[in-house]
Amino acid sequence: MKKILLAILILISACVGSFAYASTLSVRSNLSTVKNGGLFTATVLLNAESKSINTLEGDVVYDNSNLEVEKVLIGNSFVSFWIEKPRVTNNGVIHFAGIVPGGVSVDNGEIFSIVFRTRTIGNEIINIKNAHLFLNDSQGTEDKVTISNATISVLKDAPYVEDATIVDKTAPEPFNIERISDPNLYNGAHVIIFSTQDKGTGVDHYTVCELSVDCVRAESPYVLSKQNPFYYIVVNAYDVDGNTTTSTITSPWLYAVGLFIVTIIC
Numbered sequence: 001m002k003k004i005l006l007a008i009l010i011l012i013s014a015c016v017g018s019f020a021y022a023s024t025l026s027v028r029s030n031l032s033t034v035k036n037g038g039l040f041t042a043t044v045l046l047n048a049e050s051k052s053i054n055t056l057e058g059d060v061v062y063d064n065s066n067l068e069v070e071k072v073l074i075g076n077s078f079v080s081f082w083i084e085k086p087r088v089t090n091n092g093v094i095h096f097a098g099i100v101p102g103g104v105s106v107d108n109g110e111i112f113s114i115v116f117r118t119r120t121i122g123n124e125i126i127n128i129k130n131a132h133l134f135l136n137d138s139q140g141t142e143d144k145v146t147i148s149n150a151t152i153s154v155l156k157d158a159p160y161v162e163d164a165t166i167v168d169k170t171a172p173e174p175f176n177i178e179r180i181s182d183p184n185l186y187n188g189a190h191v192i193i194f195s196t197q198d199k200g201t202g203v204d205h206y207t208v209c210e211l212s213v214d215c216v217r218a219e220s221p222y223v224l225s226k227q228n229p230f231y232y233i234v235v236n237a238y239d240v241d242g243n244t245t246t247s248t249i250t251s252p253w254l255y256a257v258g259l260f261i262v263t264i265i266c
Contacts, residue, residue, distance in 0.1 A: 026148035035158040043113040052103030058131035064092035066120045073113040074202030103136025118154045126150045168200030171243040191221045201240035209234040
C-alpha cells in the first residue's frame with residue numbers, strides 16, 4: 001500500500017512540476033465590464049517563468065461580429081523584430097510572430113495590445129490559439145506553454161469608459177540612416193539601414209525616397225535603386241495613427257557639387 005501511495009505521489013509531483021515551469025501566454029483586459037458601444041483594451045502578455053524566450057507566435061481569436069478592433073498597439077512591446085506584426089483581418093483572427101535576439105525573460109511582459117469596441121450585449125471571450133514559444137538555447141527547443149484567456153461582460157448600463165490609448169499624437173523617435181556596401185551582402189550593392197521606435201501605437205511602416213522622388217514603402221535593410229555616389233535619401237517613419245518622423249542622408253559629393261556651382265555663380 002505504501003509503495004502504491006509513493007508511486008502516486010511521484011506521479012503527481014512530476015505532473016505538477018511539468019506544469020509549474022510552463023510559460024504562460026495570457027490576455028488581460030483593463031475592464032471586466034463595459035457598456036455596449038464602449039472601448040476596452042486587451043493586452044497579450046508573456047510570463048516566461050525565468051526562462052529565456054527568443055521566438056514566439058500565436059493567434060488572438062475573437063468574435064468579430066460582436067467585437068470591432070479599433071487599433072492594435074505595439075509601442076510598448078518587448079518584441080525586437082516582427083516576423084509578422086499583429087494586424088486586423090476579416091475573420092476575427094490576429095496572427096503574430098516575433099523574435100527577440102538574445103532572448104528575454106519577462107514576468108507578464110507586454111507583447112501587444114488591442115483596443116476593442118463592443119457591438120452587442122453579452123459575454124465575449126478573447127482566446128489565444130496555436131501558440132508556440134521557443135527557448136533561447138541555440139537548439140530551437142519549443143517551450144511548454146499554458147494559456148489564460150479573457151472574458152468581458154458587455155452590459156447595457158455599464159459605465160462608458162473611453163480608453164486614452166486610442167489617440168496617439170506623438171511621432172516616432174528620431175533616427176539615423178546608415179549607407180553601407182558589403183561584398184558579402186546583396187552582391188556588394190549599396191543599402192541603407194534604419195530603425196526607430198514609437199512608444200505610442202508603434203511604428204507601422206517606412207517609406208524611402210531617393211533624390212526626393214520615387215518614394216516606396218520599404219523595410220530595413222533597403223537596397224538602393226540608384227547605385228551612384230550622388231545621393232539624397234529621405235526615410236519617413238509612420239506610426240499607426242499617421243504621425244511621421246523624417247530622417248535624411250546626403251552624399252558628400254552632392255555637397256561638393258553644390259558648393260562648386262555656388263562658387264561659379266558667385
